[in-house]
Amino acid sequence: MQQEQQPLHQRLPHAPPGKETTSAADQQLHPLLLADPPQTVYDAAPPRFVDAPAAVAAEHARSAIAASPLGKVAPDALASGGKGVPPDVAASEMLAAGASASLANFPRRVLQFSAVALYSSLLFINIAILIFLAYNWRIIWPFALCYFSYIFLIDSATPYTGGTDRWAFIRQWSFWRGFGEYFGAELVKTAELDPAKNYIFGYHPHGIYAYGLFPNFITQYSGFAKKFPGITLRFSTLDINWSIPIWREIQMGLGTVSVSAKSLKHILTKKGPGWSALIVIGGADEALMAYPNTNDIILNRRKGFVKVAIQTGASLVPVFTFGENDLFWQVNDESAPAIRKAQQRLAKLLTYSLPIYWGRLGMFFLPRKTRLVSVVGKPINVVQNDNPTREEIADLHARYVQELIALFDAHKDTYIPHREKDLHII
Incomplete structure (x- = not known):
């Protein structure tokens, strides 16, 4: 037994x-x-x-x-x-x-994957909706007529006069918390900002899609309003975004405005104390330079924001998001030189780059799970002058570059110890 x-x-x-x-x-x-x-x-x-x-x-x-x-x-x-x-x-x-x-x-x-995938796919979803509506134009044309009449007759100036908060509930959804958790996002404050002043935040690098903006500045996941009380921030983008139906409403819901000088001056001089603008300085060209473990940015020839700062008296605030370039792989000069040349030509023609990129599992809407830490530097005080000289612009630009380099060097070993290249300014 x-x-x-x-x-x-x-x-x-x-x-x-x-x-x-x-x-x-x-x-x-x-x-x-x-x-x-x-x-x-x-x-x-x-x-x-x-x-x-x-x-x-x-x-x-x-x-x-x-x-x-x-x-x-x-x-x-x-x-x-x-x-x-x-x-x-x-x-x-x-x-x-x-x-x-x-x-x-x-x-x-x-929740994390859903939030990131939705945000990454917003433009593509918008295009799919427009194709569907165009295919069914016989049904929707009365609504389309009303919508376009509203845009051109009533709402055309909104992106150039400080934007709107009528769609602010979009960026307040608790659903977006998963987005910040996915990246372990953090906003690091290094200096106080006087709410009685106006500021231009210079965001670096652009990356593929400036993902760090969303959890650290657009939504309150990282607590921007608590860390910088009294600062009302608008996010500037290319004018082409205001020409796409439905997409323009999404952009305004995220708190964006036109990046034109007219728009920036309106925010910084006519909206009151604390109103500020954030500009992704590198723009479309810089998106084509985003590779993991590198920190290449375009800044040497970007001086328009400096001129606006002098004309309005707004202080300049450098911002560097560590991990922004690490989210995707993309084709480069070595792997596909012909494609890269075509991308550069399109960027000049459209003022909008079209990088060919992929992230986790080879998907464009699923970036690598990398920490995104946005470090906000100390403000650079600016003396107001309606007609700045080239020398004044060059001097202030040089000060801004020095502050950005110092900001990067002070935090690089903490947040990107795995980097292969230090900050390289083009």
């Missing part, structure tokens, strides 16, 4: 007092038993980036183990980090614990 299996607790090895029973086999057990709750680890992440939901999931996993035969046998071993757990515990117990942690995190991961 087959002997009855002894209860597991009777098969535990008994160690003399003061001695450990941990064996080499114990080290092969699931990490949940032998270590602290798992964290989402990013390069050089400060303590605040501990993935709290993951730690909660780990606690659920520990509870699952405690309810299993293993937990009934050695609750003290679980509490002490796994010491004394017998080596003959079934591997299925360990796998069940890992599965429990993964399942607990699943809804959160879905």
Whole structure:
């Protein structure tokens, strides 16, 4: 007759007092038993980036183990980090614990992927909608007539006069929190900004799509309003965006305005104290230079924003987002020189670049999961002058470049220690 299996607790090895029973086999057990709750680890992440939901999931996993035969046998071993757990515990117990942690995190991961995929695909979704509406023009033409009449007769000046907050609820959706969590986004403040003044924020680098703007400036995921109280920020973009139906409404919902000098001057001189504009200085050309582990930016020939700053008296604030260039791979001069030349010609013709890029799983709408840390530098005070000379513009531009370099050098080892190239200004 087959002997009855002894209860597991009777098969535990008994160690003399003061001695450990941990064996080499114990080290092969699931990490949940032998270590602290798992964290989402990013390069050089400060303590605040501990993935709290993951730690909660780990606690659920520990509870699952405690309810299993293993937990009934050695609750003290679980509490002490796994010491004394017998080596003959079934591997299925360990796998069940890992599965429990993964399942607990699943809804959160879905939210992250959904938020990032939606934001990445907004323009393409808009184009698909326009194609559908054009195909069904016989049905929608009365609505289209009303819409275009509204745009040209009532709303045409809005992008040039400070934008609007009528669609502000779009950037306040809690749904977008998943976007910030996906990237471990953070906004770093290095100096106070006087809400009685106006500012031009210079954002670097452009990257493929300036992803760092969304969690750190457009939405309140990173707490811009709390860190810079009294500052009302508008985000400038190319005028071509105001020519695309529906897309223009999405842009205004995100708080964007025209990047033209007329638009910027209106914000900085007529909207009141604290009103400020953010400009992605490198623009379309810089998007074609975005490669992982590099930090190439176009700035030497970008002096228009400096002229506007002098004319309005707005202080200049350099901003560098570490990780922006690391989100996608794209074709380059070496892999596809003919394609790159065509892209450069189109960028000059359309003022809008068309990079061919891919991220995780080879998908254009799923960037690599890289930390996005936007560091806001100290403001550069500007003396107002309606008619600045070339020398004044050049001097202020040089000061801005120096401050940006200093900002990058002060934080590069903390946020991008894996970089292959330091800041390279073209």
